[in-house]
Amino acid sequence: MAFENSKDIFRGSMSLISYETGGNIEKNRLLNENIPKNQIICNLIRLARHGTPLLKIGEGNPRIMGIAGVHGNELPPQIASLWLIDELIDCDINGTLYVIPFAIPYATMENSRRFKGIDMNRIASKGGYVSNNIVKAIKMLNIDAVADFHSTKPKSNPGRESVFCSKNPSYQSFEIARYITNATSSELIGYDHAGTLYTGALEDECNLAGIPAVTCEVVSENGEIDEGSPQRSYLQMISYLEYFKLI
């Protein structure tokens, strides 16, 4: 896996993981019209042309990660992650937050669920794919917990605002989901064991590796931004941070 530090910016620093995923996310017109453009976000967008950008904010423990854009056509969490960066970049937080605002910039640019024809949230267990590179980075960075933010179109699976989790082998996955669902309008969808439904989801691969993880969903049509959906995704992100007392 390629993992390279770039420049230090403000209180954060940026890196690139996975070089084959680069794309110009500004070509996604709807996304581009709805994101804040400060210096850091402009730098992230520029970096995303070359691969998957990773932003680090803060220092010390706990060390948690938030991810958006594993499905490139799910715009609300990608917008919300940039709001979060915009909000936190100049703040003191109690620990380290790693944010991947667009996991696959090329798929975001194309407003596509898949990348090279593959659903990257079904293949995180296999080497050579970006979702697996993200799991490797999570392990290398000694991340304590991961939240993967998605949106789901109405009447699909799950088709409702929710937080997926499992109790085994990482029980804290369930505790994080319970906290977020108590603090928001999201519903808890829990499984006894990670990877029960299918294999290769980023969340499951983390939980199976002993790193507690959840998948958060808000309702929005694919490739679109349903009213209030970035706000609901943002609230899920905030309560995830509050669980760990980062803010």
Ligand SMILES: [Zn+2]
């Ligand atoms: Zn998704």
